Amino acid sequence: MPVDIRARVIGNALLSPDYNVLSLAAPEIAASCQPGQFVMVKPGRGTDPLLRRPFSVFEVLRDGTGTPIGITILSKRIGVTTQLLHDAAEGDTIDCLGPLGQPFNLVDPPAEAWMVAGGVGLAPFATTLEALNARRTASVLFYGARSSADLFYLDWFSSRGARLALATEDGSVGDTGRITVPLERELRAAEGRAVTLYACGPEPMLEAVANLATRYGRRCEVSVERVMGCGMGGCYSCVVPLKDGTGGQHFVRSCISGPVFDGAEIVWD
Amino acid sequence: MPVDIRARVIGNALLSPDYNVLSLAAPEIAASCQPGQFVMVKPGRGTDPLLRRPFSVFEVLRDGTGTPIGITILSKRIGVTTQLLHDAAEGDTIDCLGPLGQPFNLVDPPAEAWMVAGGVGLAPFATTLEALNARRTASVLFYGARSSADLFYLDWFSSRGARLALATEDGSVGDTGRITVPLERELRAAEGRAVTLYACGPEPMLEAVANLATRYGRRCEVSVERVMGCGMGGCYSCVVPLKDGTGGQHFVRSCISGPVFDGAEIVWD
Amino acid sequence: MGLTPDLSVQIGSLRLANPLIAASGCFGYGLEYAGAIDLTTLGGFVTKGLFLKAREGHPPERIVETPSGMLNAIGLQGIGVHRFISERLPDLRRTGATTIVNICGTSIGEYAEVALALSQAEGVAAIEINISCPNIKEGGIQFGCSLGGTFDVVSAVRKATHLPIIPKLTPNVTDPASFAKASEEAGADAVSLVNTFLAMVLDVETRRPAISNGMGGLSGPAIRPIAVRMVYECAQSVKIPVIGMGGVASARDVLEFLIAGATAVQVGTANFVDPFIWTKLVTGLTDYLTRHNVARVTDLVGTVDFSKGGH
């Protein structure tokens, strides 16, 4: 059951001119959220901006005893709300509704979990990695961005046992080009091993990853991004076209049936 | 000429649960504003709240060398913008347009200047007192409020040579009742001395003071408060009815012809 | 006045526990919210608009935010009346919710057929007739923008059902009150307004409309002052109850509509911003009535005082 919390900002770390990690005191959400779920946030009062915005839960914050006390959000500044999240100061309060949506379905050993992140699509994978580690499931993080300056939290992931496979468009680190370059190479090499893909990032990346997964006979879960008016199934703004089995398609609300979908079921346009 | 400055907040002192004094870095406005003038401020971006709000310039801030570097605003929390001013933190920026409006016409010795303030109507009198002192004009501050807890800056005024005459409705300090109680007593006593009144506060107080001034044959300038859409003469929202000399009345824009008017010219309803 | 004020209101033969209703298209089929809130906190809710058959609706983007509002062109995606009756109504009955069904039609016959199916089902409290959706050419707006069309649709639905019927009026006309009168004459138990304002947002970089349908319906606090005016005009010109809506986001806004003449108030867009708004509205309403010593919320309806100034 989602709850709505007026969460206090307990930290705001700028990672780059456009990326920041916002820490919010939200114990109830921290305690119940699962990897891939999201929150709808509204910084600032008043009616401009009016609607909440969806953000993946990035990290779950715990106190010394391991009790969940809050969450963080990895935000990329692209507009009015992300600007407010960028400028948020300790002590400010931000309305935070969640956890919402369907989480990833994580695999158990001996199967491996390959996480594929593009840009801010890294967000759902911090909690995912912790859940995978709890299951002792081996993991790889495929992580692509424009340049090395746009790759964050690399130590965080590697120190927690995720093997890193990086790609940058300018070649400043890892493979040169899209993340699908190392991904396809490793899919080819992984013949016979049980591997499930989990992808989050720009839609073209999700489509490419889903297609690779089909080509190499792997299951692939993708987390899609849609403009969301409510996050609760009320407005029908966030639909994604899914195959209806009979060659046609039907629109499904990504806030309640997703944001995580089987990549093979989505009709990519 | 008014200027528009995105002024940095350099201090915010809470005087009480509802009153705060906000310090703004606005050298151009500080250098040119005169007693009784106001600024139109907009804290926060976006379109809700949409319009600026008018506030008297309270103090002019100067650096070690006496150069004007900013102004303060004495704000009483009654709604959305005053709430934002109440919550403003150092480093925030507030759009500040001014100086605007007609200032008080101050008298020279031997005439005395009696300032009459009700509640937040104290605001225009800090700069007024400094201007009076520069002219060596003797001054009295008549200052009324609900209770002693709502009287602020008393030392500031007395240490700068203004004689204080206080009144509180609960009698916690000064005369019990309205400020007109001590004012009328002193007007009676001031027979034959040249005295000009300057009043700012709730409209009923202004009317009462203006009537006393007429009764005792004193000139009285009042600073009125109207809802103001623009502060520049553009919208005609802020009108005050003035006598037109022929027994009728006509509406005058208080933002450009006021906020300071001759109390005897206003048609009180 | 120690007793808590009476919040109940009457819409035709339907009694609501309070005047707060979730607006159509802003509350799914109700069940989406049953997990988060107690649906009996609301006086009632209105379903997403239903045709006889299922509809896919418009492709994304379907909404875009505007200053203090939002533009939508969902295109009435829905499961059709028969699947609603078989797949949703049973669970809705169990929640105890007061379910008002918003019906659409591409023809007068379809409106009547949908209404008939619903009146034969169990658990439908009332029917809201959507003749005002601006987002699909065949969404009934051709009826809603003509007095004759409005009269004909409402009359046909009146013949098809004994359930309370509530034509939902469009604000995109010169004189909404005349449409309220036409609805009253055709046998409506109440009217509701406003539906959304036909509007447009462009992406100046692409020079394309921001939503796939090109135009859409504007809702949210931005439209409230216009909606309040229209509700006032309608309440002045008909005897049947008027259900007001448009930008309600707080108890103060609910009170504004009631005082302007609305017997009940719907909340749409604000439910997206705060799905837990309902208890806050009930509390705010109760506090106001207590503070002002008003025994019944109905005592507020239409009490606006125009004596000093006024139109």
Added chain:
Amino acid sequence: MGLTPDLSVQIGSLRLANPLIAASGCFGYGLEYAGAIDLTTLGGFVTKGLFLKAREGHPPERIVETPSGMLNAIGLQGIGVHRFISERLPDLRRTGATTIVNICGTSIGEYAEVALALSQAEGVAAIEINISCPNIKEGGIQFGCSLGGTFDVVSAVRKATHLPIIPKLTPNVTDPASFAKASEEAGADAVSLVNTFLAMVLDVETRRPAISNGMGGLSGPAIRPIAVRMVYECAQSVKIPVIGMGGVASARDVLEFLIAGATAVQVGTANFVDPFIWTKLVTGLTDYLTRHNVARVTDLVGTVDFSKGGH
């Protein structure tokens, strides 16, 4: 494209240096702003509405803020056309401003008489015919809400003057485009829209309207999406230029109206918030045209691409 883009636009026989015009009632008589800004930065400005005789207007309160907008009922306080000509025009001429005069009338004859007086004066660039003020019963709205009335007023003013005439249309009708057509047929050189939306705000504590007139006109960003839609519809249905307005507060908003079909754009409420907005709009417009390699601002007019989706 090294050269700076051409911002000039043509309204009938009138050429404006750029498409940015200060809206009527939001810029006083222009001189109020002459001290703060250079009036030639604007393509032009429109005066507060003028009748033949002076008017006192409504008592306060005259405005109240709303979500992303404001409600006003000033009541057309003004000095009358003759005092305007003798006391304001001479100074205005000296500023070099392009002065468009907004005229009102309680009768068709008064409109014609005011127009005649202005065409005999020196320094009037064009006449905007206000048949859309929602705030006074005799404010011309009775003409503006009837196609016949609109045609008659515009025809009468057309006979009275050779100056460019610009009927200003109300948004409070079902189909603004039909009023644009009626204006075109009556000989208008352009139409401007939107005037304000008739609306109402109540003070729930006193149960009274928040402004003395009871109802007022809604303006500001809140109404922009509706205004853009109406401007698009009018531009689709007439050949004369359409001057768009309603909630413009940034260069992006100006571009939205131009792309929707407006040849020029007026700015009202936003000038209250930022009297120095004009240079920002000119800069923003120039940057966009340069960035998109558009030589003339007129090349943008009506270029909205409805190909994917659309109404």
